[in-house]
Amino acid sequence: MDVKLLSKCGFYCGACSTYLAGNCKGCTEEHIKGDCFSHDCVIEKGLDFCGQCSSFPCDEIMNKPHSTVLDKDWLLWKRNSNTNR
Numbered sequence: 171m172d173v174k175l176l177s178k179c180g181f182y183c184g185a186c187s188t189y190l191a192g193n194c195k196g197c198t199e200e201h202i203k204g205d206c207f208s209h210d211c212v213i214e215k216g217l218d219f220c221g222q223c224s225s226f227p228c229d230e231i232m233n234k235p236h237s238t239v240l241d242k243d244w245l246l247w248k249r250n251s252n253t254n255r
Contacts, residue, residue, distance in 0.1 A: 174198060179208035179231070179238040180219045207237040 175183040177197030183189045189196055201209040207230060208220055220226050220238070227245040231237045238245075 176219055177208075177239075178206070178212040178219055179240055180221045181239045207231070207234055 171182065172184060175189070175196050175198070177183055178201075179197075181197065183194070183196035183198075186194070188194045194200055197206070197209065203210055203213075211230070212218070212220055212223075215223060217223055220231065227240075227249050231240075232242070232245055232249070
């Protein structure tokens with residue numbers, strides 16, 4: 171796995187058809203301040219990705235439209251479990 175392709179929300183861009191087709195440089199390269207909630211939040215908190223945050227998955231990532239490409243059902247399971255806490 172190429173760590174440079176791990177987006178701030180935790181999605182692996184190397185598994186994305188848009189990236190694989192050459193239509194994107196990957197989330198870390200493509201985003202600028204203000205266009206992605208997760209990207210901005212993680213940088214402001216000094217983290218590498220959302221999963222490092224003690225509030226993950228937070229209310230914003232669960233409810234704010236387009237805050238992540240991660241599966242909402244998985245995020246709900248993650249929130250309700252004690253796994254990786």
